[in-house]
Amino acid sequence: GLDLAYVEIPGAEPPLVLVHGFTDTSRSFSLLAPHLSGRRLIMPDLRGHGGSQVGEGCCVVDFAEDIAGLIRRLRLD
Numbered sequence: 001g002l003d004l005a006y007v008e009i010p011g012a013e014p015p016l017v018l019v020h021g022f023t024d025t026s027r028s029f030s031l032l033a034p035h036l037s038g039r040r041l042i043m044p045d046l047r048g049h050g051g052s053q054v055g056e057g058c059c060v061v062d063f064a065e066d067i068a069g070l071i072r073r074l075r076l077d
Contacts, residue, residue, distance in 0.1 A: 011038050015041065025051075
């Protein structure tokens with residue numbers, strides 16, 4: 001039920017989900033994205049980072065579950 005903010009750049013499948021490190025945001029991929037032009041990119045802000053909600057927990061398991069939920073919500077293969 002946590003609402004994650006993410007940036008999506010349309011392009012060819014399969015999509016690439018780019019996950020930033022702790023204390024960073026999806027903006028950390030701004031220099032990389034041009035080198036991946038033509039690919040569909042999904043760049044979420046982890047919970048408590050950037051534009052995403054904080055939520056209850058803030059450990060690696062919580063982040064992984066959030067990313068898995070986003071992948072399911074966007075129906076990514």
